[in-house]
Amino acid sequence: MSDQTAAKASALLRLHQAPELLTLVNVWDVISAKVVADVPGTTALATASHSIAASYGYPDGEQIPVDLMLEAVGRIVAATDLPVTADLEGGYGDPAETIRRAIGLGVVGANIEDQMRPVAEAAANVERIMRVAEQEGVDFVLNARTDAFVKGRDRDPQDVLADAIERGKAFLDAGAPVVFVPAKLDEEQVAALVEAFGPQRLTMIGIPGIPPLARLEELGVARVSFGPMPQNVALTALQELVEEVHRGGGVPPTMRRLN
16 A cells, blocks of 8 residues: 555544544536635535436446446546545445545545444444455444434434444444544534544434534534535536526626636
8 A cells, every 4th residue: 555545544544633623525427526625714524425426327226337436436536635435335245345445535434324223233244344354454434324314304313323323333442543423413422422433423404404514513524525415416416507597697696617
């Protein structure tokens, strides 16, 4: 493994461990990566699997071939000097090998979903991934995701929270540095998760309805990323341009030349 990749991995890990909240606006191709990376204050990049799949015409949920996903991620890595963490869904059938291939491309962190597999099986996947990272010589930032809330919408929220805590603690014990709990979490739920995992161990998705970013930083959250929403924001702007053109208008004066 190159010294550059190892250095980027260590830098990404430090960003998660710092008391300052790490915010990652997700990207899906080279031009979106360059645009986000060029904004002052951007310290790392995260890909969005949903957005990459959509850009190739595939639905979310590991429908895109793994080779195509990794090719897209590799192009993003090659387009920036910043550390890149990749959303690799559930690992495409072989999480540890998928991570090994990703590290070979220069990826230094990744989301891997538990997809609510039995806790022991999901934790074993985490352990295998971290063993691969050790073999490759990188401080890989596995953002071990639990789908407790995603798949538990029809259950008692307290039971779902208990599941998320149990799974997250198992993933931390298996070597993951951080745990991703995507959901519209309220302040009480965030506090409970941080208390269970420890400060700078919880990562979240930035969706409407969660506490303000400044408050999440105060509570000890490590990171907030935004999943497919940046692509939705960009596509909304494109759709609004089309609507304006249909009304007889044109390009808004606020447009920036970004490529």
